[in-house]
Amino acid sequence: AVAGVDSRGVGLAGGGRVDADVVVEAVGVRPQLDWLAGSGIEVDPASGGVVVDEAARSTLPGVVAVGDCAARWSPRTGRRVRTEHWDDALRAPTVAAATLLGTPAVYDPVPYVWSEQFGRYLQWVGWRSDGPAVRRGDPAAPTGWAAGWLDSAGRLTGLLTVDRQKDAMQA
Numbered sequence: 001a002v003a004g005v006d007s008r009g010v011g012l013a014g015g016g017r018v019d020a021d022v023v024v025e026a027v028g029v030r031p032q033l034d035w036l037a038g039s040g041i042e043v044d045p046a047s048g049g050v051v052v053d054e055a056a057r058s059t060l061p062g063v064v065a066v067g068d069c070a071a072r073w074s075p076r077t078g079r080r081v082r083t084e085h086w087d088d089a090l091r092a093p094t095v096a097a098a099t100l101l102g103t104p105a106v107y108d109p110v111p112y113v114w115s116e117q118f119g120r121y122l123q124w125v126g127w128r129s130d131g132p133a134v135r136r137g138d139p140a141a142p143t144g145w146a147a148g149w150l151d152s153a154g155r156l157t158g159l160l161t162v163d164r165q166k167d168a169m170q171a
Contacts, residue, residue, distance in 0.1 A: 031069040044071035049082040055104035056096040064099055066092035066107075076108045077127060077157075083111045120144075123168040126158035136167060 001013035009020035033043050033050065042051040042059040049071030056064040056072065067089045071082040087109065095107040112125040129149045134156075137145030144163030148171070151157045159171040 033069065041065075044080055044082070047071040047080065047082040049080075051080070054106045054108055055099045056092060056107060057099055057104070062100075064096040066096050072107065074108050075106065076110070081111075081127070085111055085113065087112075120162050121165065123161045123165065124159070125168060125171055126156070128158045137164060 002010055003013040004011045005023050005025070008017075010018045010023055012018065031048055031050070033048070036043065036050070040060045041063060043049065044051050050058055050065040050069050052058050052065050052070050053073045054075055056066050056070065058065050068082070068084050070088075070092070071080045072092075073079075074081045091109065092107050095105045098105045110126055112123070114121070114123045116122070126149070129151055132147035133150040134148040135145065136148075137143060139145045139162070142163075144161065146159060146161040146164045146167040148156055148160075149158040156171060159168060161168045161171075
């Protein structure tokens with residue numbers, strides 16, 4: 001736990017200290033990257049994120065980016081993606097550290113989220129394409145429903161389920 005931040009670094013609640021030249025605190029999902037102007041780090045205009053590859057490397061040698069600010073290359077989708085999810089903040093730093101230590105790994109998870117809303121259990125996995133191609137169940141029925149999105153090759157790319165946990169697990 002952090003007790004405070006000063007010009008020398010971070011003071012820890014347990015009495016320890018982490019010395020640092022720069023401390024970055026990030027809150028929210030809209031990256032504020034104006035401070036990077038002129039740094040040599042490329043920012044993706046479409047997503048507003050720092051351009052990184054699947055190993056979290058930015059366009060500036062020796063600099064990595066993870067979390068909400070990273071517009072990472074996804075080999076799985078063949079495009080750049082920026083996800084606002086706690087799992088990225090938890091897992092991507094391991095890949096970034098490996099990259100900085102000279103043993104780059106690949107970070108390319110399938111995004112997911114779940115929630116309970118108004119007595120219904122919602123699950124989402126993947127990415128949405130142009131429109132739902134597959135529907136199961138009736139949204140008006142209490143038994144739940146699902147909508148799946150397919151890519152041009154007919155592969156499932158995203159699935160939304162409401163009270164259909166088995167469909168989500170199969171996806």
